[in-house]
Amino acid sequence: MKDTIQLALLGVGTVGSGVVQVLKENERLLTERIGRKVAIKTVLVRDAAKKRPLLEGIHVTTDFDTIAADPDIDIVVEVMGGLHPAREYMLRALEAGKHVVTANKDVLAEYGQDVFGCAEKYGVDFQFEASVGGGIPIIAPLKHSLTANRITEIMGIVNGTTNYMLTKMMEEGCSYDTVLKEAQEKGYAEADPTADVEGLDAARKAAILASIAFNTRVHFSDVSVEGISKITPADIDYAKDLGYVIKLLAIGKDMGDSGIEVQVHPAFLPKSHPLSAVNGVYNAIFVRGNAIGEAMFYGQGAGSLPTASAVVADIVEVARNIGNDNCGKLLCTCYEKKPIRPLDEVESCYYIRLLVDDKPGVLGAIATTFGKAGVSLKSVIQTRRNIAEHAEIVAITHRVEHRLVRESLEALIGLPVVDEIRSVIRVESEQA
Amino acid sequence: MKDTIQLALLGVGTVGSGVVQVLKENERLLTERIGRKVAIKTVLVRDAAKKRPLLEGIHVTTDFDTIAADPDIDIVVEVMGGLHPAREYMLRALEAGKHVVTANKDVLAEYGQDVFGCAEKYGVDFQFEASVGGGIPIIAPLKHSLTANRITEIMGIVNGTTNYMLTKMMEEGCSYDTVLKEAQEKGYAEADPTADVEGLDAARKAAILASIAFNTRVHFSDVSVEGISKITPADIDYAKDLGYVIKLLAIGKDMGDSGIEVQVHPAFLPKSHPLSAVNGVYNAIFVRGNAIGEAMFYGQGAGSLPTASAVVADIVEVARNIGNDNCGKLLCTCYEKKPIRPLDEVESCYYIRLLVDDKPGVLGAIATTFGKAGVSLKSVIQTRRNIAEHAEIVAITHRVEHRLVRESLEALIGLPVVDEIRSVIRVESEQA
Numbered sequence: 001m002k003d004t005i006q007l008a009l010l011g012v013g014t015v016g017s018g019v020v021q022v023l024k025e026n027e028r029l030l031t032e033r034i035g036r037k038v039a040i041k042t043v044l045v046r047d048a049a050k051k052r053p054l055l056e057g058i059h060v061t062t063d064f065d066t067i068a069a070d071p072d073i074d075i076v077v078e079v080m081g082g083l084h085p086a087r088e089y090m091l092r093a094l095e096a097g098k099h100v101v102t103a104n105k106d107v108l109a110e111y112g113q114d115v116f117g118c119a120e121k122y123g124v125d126f127q128f129e130a131s132v133g134g135g136i137p138i139i140a141p142l143k144h145s146l147t148a149n150r151i152t153e154i155m156g157i158v159n160g161t162t163n164y165m166l167t168k169m170m171e172e173g174c175s176y177d178t179v180l181k182e183a184q185e186k187g188y189a190e191a192d193p194t195a196d197v198e199g200l201d202a203a204r205k206a207a208i209l210a211s212i213a214f215n216t217r218v219h220f221s222d223v224s225v226e227g228i229s230k231i232t233p234a235d236i237d238y239a240k241d242l243g244y245v246i247k248l249l250a251i252g253k254d255m256g257d258s259g260i261e262v263q264v265h266p267a268f269l270p271k272s273h274p275l276s277a278v279n280g281v282y283n284a285i286f287v288r289g290n291a292i293g294e295a296m297f298y299g300q301g302a303g304s305l306p307t308a309s310a311v312v313a314d315i316v317e318v319a320r321n322i323g324n325d326n327c328g329k330l331l332c333t334c335y336e337k338k339p340i341r342p343l344d345e346v347e348s349c350y351y352i353r354l355l356v357d358d359k360p361g362v363l364g365a366i367a368t369t370f371g372k373a374g375v376s377l378k379s380v381i382q383t384r385r386n387i388a389e390h391a392e393i394v395a396i397t398h399r400v401e402h403r404l405v406r407e408s409l410e411a412l413i414g415l416p417v418v419d420e421i422r423s424v425i426r427v428e429s430e431q432a
Numbered sequence: 433m434k435d436t437i438q439l440a441l442l443g444v445g446t447v448g449s450g451v452v453q454v455l456k457e458n459e460r461l462l463t464e465r466i467g468r469k470v471a472i473k474t475v476l477v478r479d480a481a482k483k484r485p486l487l488e489g490i491h492v493t494t495d496f497d498t499i500a501a502d503p504d505i506d507i508v509v510e511v512m513g514g515l516h517p518a519r520e521y522m523l524r525a526l527e528a529g530k531h532v533v534t535a536n537k538d539v540l541a542e543y544g545q546d547v548f549g550c551a552e553k554y555g556v557d558f559q560f561e562a563s564v565g566g567g568i569p570i571i572a573p574l575k576h577s578l579t580a581n582r583i584t585e586i587m588g589i590v591n592g593t594t595n596y597m598l599t600k601m602m603e604e605g606c607s608y609d610t611v612l613k614e615a616q617e618k619g620y621a622e623a624d625p626t627a628d629v630e631g632l633d634a635a636r637k638a639a640i641l642a643s644i645a646f647n648t649r650v651h652f653s654d655v656s657v658e659g660i661s662k663i664t665p666a667d668i669d670y671a672k673d674l675g676y677v678i679k680l681l682a683i684g685k686d687m688g689d690s691g692i693e694v695q696v697h698p699a700f701l702p703k704s705h706p707l708s709a710v711n712g713v714y715n716a717i718f719v720r721g722n723a724i725g726e727a728m729f730y731g732q733g734a735g736s737l738p739t740a741s742a743v744v745a746d747i748v749e750v751a752r753n754i755g756n757d758n759c760g761k762l763l764c765t766c767y768e769k770k771p772i773r774p775l776d777e778v779e780s781c782y783y784i785r786l787l788v789d790d791k792p793g794v795l796g797a798i799a800t801t802f803g804k805a806g807v808s809l810k811s812v813i814q815t816r817r818n819i820a821e822h823a824e825i826v827a828i829t830h831r832v833e834h835r836l837v838r839e840s841l842e843a844l845i846g847l848p849v850v851d852e853i854r855s856v857i858r859v860e861s862e863q864a
Binding site for chain 1: 569721724730732737761
């Protein structure tokens with residue numbers, strides 16, 4: 001048995017440097033917990049000439065081939081991110097009989113089947129706890145601690161950027177543009193914020209979570225996605241008045257025979273829901289199962305050390321498996337093929353805000369139009385928010401199919417008294 | 433390889449019937465997730481004559497010997513609770529080469545070392561997720577998902593009865609006695625509520641959590657314990673006014689060279705703390721680690737199906753290990769021997785409420801007495817709460833050793849103007 005498990009680290013950005021730091025700082029206890037040492041032998045970088053005090057004493061290369069060909073390397077730790085060449089490097093590492101640990105949500109959500117298949121073929125481990133929720137343990141709990149359950153619902157705040165922005169908007173009443181600029185200045189949002197604010201990052205995580213929770217393959221393109229860029233301070237105010245917060249949610253539901261629903265969208269969430277108190281850059285994943293009832297996993301969804309916490313835990317797991325000669329077990333858990341329900345068939349409650357003419361009979365006309373379209377209203381309020389000769393109407397619907405809401409909005413916009421459909425936001429976890 | 437993993441269930445009370453139900457209801461998906469069937473072969477009961485429709489088709493016995501001697505039985509699932517004969521049955525099962533899954537906090541906190549030693553000796557699995565936090569995954573996360581961290585703090589709401597009571601007191605302002613009676617009527621508290629309200633149940637869980645989190649043996653008797661029976665509506669009111677909630681907390685802290693602290697006591701907790709929103713019969717465990725930062729695990733801490741969720745997950749884990757020929761690994765994780773810090777040396781902030789004479793100079797005399805005893809005050813307020821010729825003084829201290837608080841209280845009660853020390857409650861997670 002080898003004295004030391006040797007690692008190759010692909011990438012030494014935010015997550016990679018966290019991994020180096022955690023391995024160094026906690027070296028003694030990691031050795032205790034694994035039963036032998038782990039050490040980074042090689043780091044793959046783009047620019048080998050760059051000075052990196054953190055990597056002192058570690059071999060640095062720009063050539064992945066030397067890693068794939070190095071028989072000393074047991075585990076390849078992919079923390080470079082992005083689809084390519086991360087996917088190719090992982091596949092080649094697996095083919096070379098090396099175990100892979102990754103934080104890469106993009107590759108998982110797009111090519112999950114390939115990498116699992118490859119790991120299975122070569123009998124090696126493939127671990128990806130850090131791909132969802134940063135440091136928060138959620139993949140391992142779903143694959144182990146919650147196995148007694150049929151999971152019926154998984155609902156997560158899985159994007160720190162948008163949660164920071166929505167929290168700021170709730171707390172300070174500022175506009176989307178103002179808070180985006182501030183998030184960019186603080187480094188919480190990228191210069192091109194699209195992947196975060198339009199929900200694409202969350203959608204990749206939703207695909208991964210739903211695949212594991214429901215034991216069926218969910219691809220990134222299966223997820224219906226809507227971002228937060230249309231959320232206004234007015235919506236935030238109405239949400240508060242009505243006892244809700246607004247959160248960007250990644251939602252998966254197993255509807256039994258009618259298939260599974262996987263979506264990312266902003267939603268009104270009752271203040272009593274455990275996720276409603278998850279603020280700022282924190283993330284949390286809420287799970288409903290037929291034995292456990294409700295459970296929630298909370299922590300930092302990003303950042304160097306929190307994400308490294310998950311990556312290094314995966315390294316420990318693989319190292320233990322190597323020690324126990326127990327690698328390549330429990331890889332792909334998609335035992336079933338469940339259909340994805342089309343968005344039009346998905347039922348939800350809705351908050352709908354309209355700008356209308358301020359004259360008698362308008363509210364009745366609107367309620368009638370909803371009714372004709374098959375949309376049943378829980379409440380409808382007419383307000384006057386400093387709008388000359390106009391009023392706003394806020395309607396909350398009962399649970400209704402998306403298609404009917406879509407059709408009702410088409411009918412509403414055809415009414416002469418309706419000037420604008422200002423917001424359509426789903427209301428989640430509402431008592432029916 | 434055997435087609436079916438056979439179980440013996442010891443006890444068929446609240447948790448045991450949950451286990452039967454979950455195994456039955458989720459049979460198909462469990463088979464999928466394990467790769468073969470699990471089935472209960474035998475159930476140990478006290479009264480074999482009692483009709484139990486749930487156990488139809490399952491062999492029932494009152495004789496543990498037949499279970500220990502049955503070579504068909506792979507896993508013994510102990511859900512009878514209590515110290516004896518549960519401990520003896522578990523040891524005998526392990527000695528007979530059977531894997532053991534248990535929900536028994538009492539045996540773990542008192543005889544952990546024995547059972548782990550025995551499992552190790554016979555090379556079998558010993559799993560106990562359900563012993564802390566009911567269905568909430570916390571043992572597996574500590575042993576697996578958080579292994580990259582030096583855990584510095586673990587803080588849990590781990591007793592549903594007291595959390596239900598304190599939540600009621602916070603929400604409705606009622607007295608301890610009223611709410612205890614109500615909890616007993618609803619079945620949330622036992623006829624003899626001592627183990628819950630005096631913090632003994634939480635202390636057992638604190639010992640288990642601290643042992644796993646800090647990799648050192650913590651025995652039930654190492655935990656300093658205080659219950660909630662002295663909490664009054666007045667304390668609740670002050671807590672609210674000052675921006676806190678009151679929770680019964682199980683706390684473990686690793687103070688490095690000065691050892692570890694393990695305590696159970698009621699505490700003021702800032703409303704901004706993630707645990708402060710954990711209400712009613714819900715439980716949660718908050719963990720601080722040097723990589724992950726803060727994390728929290730939330731769910732139902734008791735009840736038939738939630739607890740069965742954890743028990744059955746353990747059964748799945750053992751069944752998978754049997755399939756992989758990988759049993760008896762990662763048993764006792766107490767690799768170190770860390771000293772337990774005596775309560776007198778433990779530092780905390782304190783809320784102290786005194787009944788004093790209502791006359792000038794009293795506040796100064798009290799502040800001076802605290803100062804002489806080495807207790808530095810963060811704030812001190814004199815109030816008049818409908819008390820003829822008396823006033824209440826509420827002091828919040830800075831972080832101070834327990835010994836100094838004890839001594840300051842002895843000095844205070846000697847002052848002629850101090851009539852009564854009404855409450856002394858720790859303030860946790862306060863910014864220093």
